[in-house]
Amino acid sequence: MLNALWQGKTLPVLAVCAVLAVFWYAGSVWLNADMQRDAFANAGKADFTMAELIEGTWSQERPKLPTPGQILVELNKTILDTAPTSKRSLVYHGSVTVSATLLGFLIGSVLGMGLAVLVVHVKSLDRSLMPWVVASQTIPIIALAPMIVVIMNQFDITGLVPKAVIAAYLSFFPVTVGMVKGLRSPDPLQLDLMRTYSADRLQIFLKLRVPASMPFLFASLKVAVAASLVGTVVAELTKSEDGGFGARLLAGSYYGQTIQIWSALFAAAACAWVLVTLVGIADRLVTRAMGARP
Amino acid sequence: MTGIKFHRPIALLAGVMAIFAAVAPIDLGVDGLALGDHLWSRMVFGILGVTALRDSQDTPQPANAIWNLPFAALLAAVEIVDLAHMSGVRGWGFFCGIGGVWLAAWRTVDIVIVRTPTRGKRAQFMRLLVPMIFGATLLVLWETLAISLEVPKVILPTPFAILVRLVTSVPTLAADFVQTAQGVIAGYAIGCGAGVLVAIVIDRVPFLQRGLLPLGNLVSALPIVGVAPIMVMWFGFDWQSKAAVVVIMTFFPMLVNTVAGLSAAGHMERDLMKTYAASYGQTLVDLRLPAALPFIFNGLKINSTLAFIGAIVAEFFGTPIVGMGFRINTEVGRMNIDMVWATIVVAGVAGSLFYGLLALVERRATFWHASYRQGVM
Numbered sequence: 001m002l003n004a005l006w007q008g009k010t011l012p013v014l015a016v017c018a019v020l021a022v023f024w025y026a027g028s029v030w031l032n033a034d035m036q037r038d039a040f041a042n043a044g045k046a047d048f049t050m051a052e053l054i055e056g057t058w059s060q061e062r063p064k065l066p067t068p069g070q071i072l073v074e075l076n077k078t079i080l081d082t083a084p085t086s087k088r089s090l091v092y093h094g095s096v097t098v099s100a101t102l103l104g105f106l107i108g109s110v111l112g113m114g115l116a117v118l119v120v121h122v123k124s125l126d127r128s129l130m131p132w133v134v135a136s137q138t139i140p141i142i143a144l145a146p147m148i149v150v151i152m153n154q155f156d157i158t159g160l161v162p163k164a165v166i167a168a169y170l171s172f173f174p175v176t177v178g179m180v181k182g183l184r185s186p187d188p189l190q191l192d193l194m195r196t197y198s199a200d201r202l203q204i205f206l207k208l209r210v211p212a213s214m215p216f217l218f219a220s221l222k223v224a225v226a227a228s229l230v231g232t233v234v235a236e237l238t239k240s241e242d243g244g245f246g247a248r249l250l251a252g253s254y255y256g257q258t259i260q261i262w263s264a265l266f267a268a269a270a271c272a273w274v275l276v277t278l279v280g281i282a283d284r285l286v287t288r289a290m291g292a293r294p
Numbered sequence: 295m296t297g298i299k300f301h302r303p304i305a306l307l308a309g310v311m312a313i314f315a316a317v318a319p320i321d322l323g324v325d326g327l328a329l330g331d332h333l334w335s336r337m338v339f340g341i342l343g344v345t346a347l348r349d350s351q352d353t354p355q356p357a358n359a360i361w362n363l364p365f366a367a368l369l370a371a372v373e374i375v376d377l378a379h380m381s382g383v384r385g386w387g388f389f390c391g392i393g394g395v396w397l398a399a400w401r402t403v404d405i406v407i408v409r410t411p412t413r414g415k416r417a418q419f420m421r422l423l424v425p426m427i428f429g430a431t432l433l434v435l436w437e438t439l440a441i442s443l444e445v446p447k448v449i450l451p452t453p454f455a456i457l458v459r460l461v462t463s464v465p466t467l468a469a470d471f472v473q474t475a476q477g478v479i480a481g482y483a484i485g486c487g488a489g490v491l492v493a494i495v496i497d498r499v500p501f502l503q504r505g506l507l508p509l510g511n512l513v514s515a516l517p518i519v520g521v522a523p524i525m526v527m528w529f530g531f532d533w534q535s536k537a538a539v540v541v542i543m544t545f546f547p548m549l550v551n552t553v554a555g556l557s558a559a560g561h562m563e564r565d566l567m568k569t570y571a572a573s574y575g576q577t578l579v580d581l582r583l584p585a586a587l588p589f590i591f592n593g594l595k596i597n598s599t600l601a602f603i604g605a606i607v608a609e610f611f612g613t614p615i616v617g618m619g620f621r622i623n624t625e626v627g628r629m630n631i632d633m634v635w636a637t638i639v640v641a642g643v644a645g646s647l648f649y650g651l652l653a654l655v656e657r658r659a660t661f662w663h664a665s666y667r668q669g670v671m
Contacts, residue, residue, distance in 0.1 A: 009505070012501055013509060016505035031528075123407060124403050129425075131424075131425035132425055132429065138599055138646045138648075138649035138650075139641065140602040140642075143618070143637070144638060147631065151449055154449060222515065226517070233517055234607055237610050237611075238610075249520055253526065256527070261524055262524070264520070265524075268520055273515065
């Protein structure tokens with residue numbers, strides 16, 4: 001049993017995590033030691049033991065590097081012990097971010113799939129628009145985020161929508177590229193077979209192209225949902241009064257609240273992980289329903 | 295099947311709109327048919343209208359005089375941009391002209407597509423021409439509509455205004471670019487280099503491969519950009535903190551790609567190396583690293599975009615008063631949207647040049663790879 005776990009991925013991953021944790025605690029001692037010595041000096045405490053120093057570096061108010069334990073305590077405090085409606089609750093900030101992410105992801109993927117269908121069927125669009133969609137992957141389009149927020153603010157469009165727009169355009173491009181690739185993936189033999197069945201274009205599309213595109217689509221959707229979250233967080237940096245993980249990060253960096261930054265980061269990472277996993281589950285369900293061979 | 299659709303209605307509509315533009319009032323406040331003003335423009339629109347109408351009566355790929363319409367469309371596009379910059383030009387003839395130019399450009403794209411040969415230098419050029427025409431049309435529409443519909447400058451500046459801003463503030467933009475590029479290049483080199491080295495180490499130790507790789511895959515999906523405020527606290531406001539963010543962002547994609555690449559060499563080739571009594575190092579350098587190159591280049595390409603994103607977002611958190619992310623953030627606050635667009639243009643051009651350079655090096659380094667063989671597509 002133990003041997004099997006060791007040969008598999010569970011124990012190696014745990015071991016690597018354990019090593020990382022050890023390094024992390026050591027890093028906190030190393031990075032926070034100077035500040036702790038200053039603190040002891042200010043308190044008039046000239047002689048202190050090594051144990052006291054280490055103890056001190058692990059329990060500072062604003063450490064340079066908080067320990068995983070401190071972050072967990074903060075997460076526990078802001079998620080479980082605070083009412084979800086309070087502005088101090090990470091659940092509140094998380095729901096702000098995730099709702100904008102999901103709305104944007106939904107809009108972006110629907111538009112992306114629609115454009116992919118058009119591109120596959122209209123040659124002019126394929127030749128003229130597609131190169132720009134592909135090229136847009138090579139430029140940091142996230143730089144547009146602050147401008148979109150501010151411009152939409154001018155039209156009195158605030159709250160969820162500007163962030164969702166940014167999340168949508170960040171998820172739009174990968175979905176289009178992946179879906180076009182997928183819709184083109186049936187080989188000539190399969191297309192010929194459909195023609196011998198005298199299938200019309202709609203039937204070929206629904207019964208061959210769409211099922212064949214699913215693996216490509218879901219691979220892009222995973223990228224897209226992660227990009228949506230990043231887009232939302234960056235948008236929240238520009239417009240931080242509505243809350244969200246980005247606002248938490250910004251507030252933390254203004255006031256030097258490192259523990260708050262780290263806990264927001266961990267919560268955002270957990271949300272990203274959950275979202276990607278959900279897309280993965282949807283992937284398995286859909287490809288199975290479409291009759292994919294395992 | 296050529297895939298060219300609706301060529302008749304498009305050309306017909308383009309022709310009708312251009313004819314309208316040739317006779318209808320171009321200036322605001324003129325009633326009925328007007329022919330006295332803007333004579334030269336009316337002539338150009340008239341030519342476009344006639345050629346488009348003739349094209350609409352032809353087959354989708356007419357044999358002779360096929361380049362008449364594209365040429366007339368180009369002339370009319372120049373003319374309409376010129377008209378838009380004159381004051382008082384808001385008549386419905388002018389808007390008909392915009393519509394005519396747009397539809398004629400659409401038909402031009404179709405014409406270029408049907409005349410593109412399947413291979414050769416000419417085909418390459420014409421494949422590049424199509425997106426160029428599309429982009430130019432978009433710019434013409436943006437310029438003319440933004441001016442004539444009086445879109446406020448703080449919402450959407452015209453391409454021309456952005457260009458003027460770009461040219462007049464070259465020193466500022468150059469300083470911003472240098473500041474950001476320092477962080478990007480340093481971080482990119484360290485992150486990608488470390489990714490490849492750690493991947494080679496992991497490859498020797500299967501235990502790490504099972505332990506570290508799932509974590510690497512996980513981290514690739516996380517919003518790592520969020521470490522930016524922490525790095526700014528640790529490494530200060532200057533480019534070093536941006537480089538640190540870039541290192542963290544680029545490390546894991548590089549690691550995952552290189553590990554995948556190191557297992558790309560086939561068993562036959564590895565066995566051959568063994569029969570040569572090649573050492574681990576020789577097999578690595580002569581067989582497995584070259585075989586991993588396509589994967590490594592894939593990682594490098596993904597990272598080229600990530601590096602710019604990391605550096606620009608990190609600058610939102612604090613920077614000396616220079617840098618592209620800083621410029622975007624402050625000029626947005628001061629409502630200088632044209633300066634924001636100019637910075638975005640610089641970022642876009644820099645990003646795609648970087649990517650293009652990588653693609654070029656990749657072609658040179660992995661010329662043997664199947665994806666470059668002619669006729670594979």
